[in-house]
Amino acid sequence: MTHNTAPPTDLTFWSFVDYAVQKAERELPSVDAEAMRMVLTLNRATSMVIYDLESSVHRPRGLTWPGFRVIFALWLAGPMEAKTTAEISGMSRAALSALLNTLERDGLIVRERAEHDRRALQLSLTEAGYGAILGGFRAHNRRESAWAEALEPEERRELVRLLNKLMAGSTTAQAKFRS
Amino acid sequence: MTHNTAPPTDLTFWSFVDYAVQKAERELPSVDAEAMRMVLTLNRATSMVIYDLESSVHRPRGLTWPGFRVIFALWLAGPMEAKTTAEISGMSRAALSALLNTLERDGLIVRERAEHDRRALQLSLTEAGYGAILGGFRAHNRRESAWAEALEPEERRELVRLLNKLMAGSTTAQAKFRS
DNA sequence: TCCAAATCATCAAAGGTTTGATTAATTGGG
């Protein structure tokens, strides 16, 4: 165990990436440092953006981040089966089930049995749910704009392109997906 | 409410971004579509990568994703105060407090009072914790490599540069940070 | 010196996530 060299005392959420990559290379020479840096940076950037959106926009309005994602999906892809909602909002069916209890209790969505398949659930927004997403999304999008301003338009497109390419690679990488 | 046009029935986690951006523009003409696309894509890509790492590497080894982050930080930045651990692993002090109960119970870390300030907590890895991170991180880094292969080396560097620029902009954007 | 303000950690309540059952409904091959 090589905990001898004292780490800088002023490590921050930002500066930790550089420090970690260098230290890991010394500790474990076989490490893929560039991959490590990429994943670490991706996580940090996303975590910052989401924390800002959730804490400054959605929580004050009574929604959690996952709650927002579901209402948002229902707003845009309109009444649909719960299975689809889970898929496009990126959560497991079990997680959605639990989340729907809260959203239903708060009067934002309605659960109904699907007609063609009595196992399936049909989800739709209530008027209150529609109102919540309209107001919430405007504020949400203003924060998105503020973040986006950090990059030039061309850089934003390039970032999106690279992220899409990364996601497309998940097949080759044999990534595990949420079921 | 304009839920008239039926959404495609084959929406997936991937394809939802394009659909959502277009629909939002029709629904709310004032929307900043490019910012929306950027944040949506950033979230999806990160969510896929983290889900893969957590479910294929860490959970099978008995660690959660947050648990891994803490052990990882302690491995690289050595014995340190809990406050610093929370900062560099990106969680609130309260969240870390709860998480430490599990890690301590599992014998991976040790909590001690700091000598210079009896309010503070000094955290360090146990031998078991050190063993867990060594094995876990190797597997973790192999998955990171697999993901990184989707991009050319130059593209990986550019992605990191853009993400860092985005984070740097959080100051200008007056983002809210975790306390 | 002394006490109010600041700082560190934990607690409590409400919520969301994961994995691994379990229950209900539908499907498809024999």
Add this chain to the structure above:
DNA sequence: CCCAATTAATCAAACCTTTGATGATTTGGA
């Protein structure tokens, strides 16, 4: 036509996160 396999949803237990409150310590200025 019927039953086994599949599929949709929910449940249960264990965990992590958030916000807000509470208990210790330490600090800094009167």
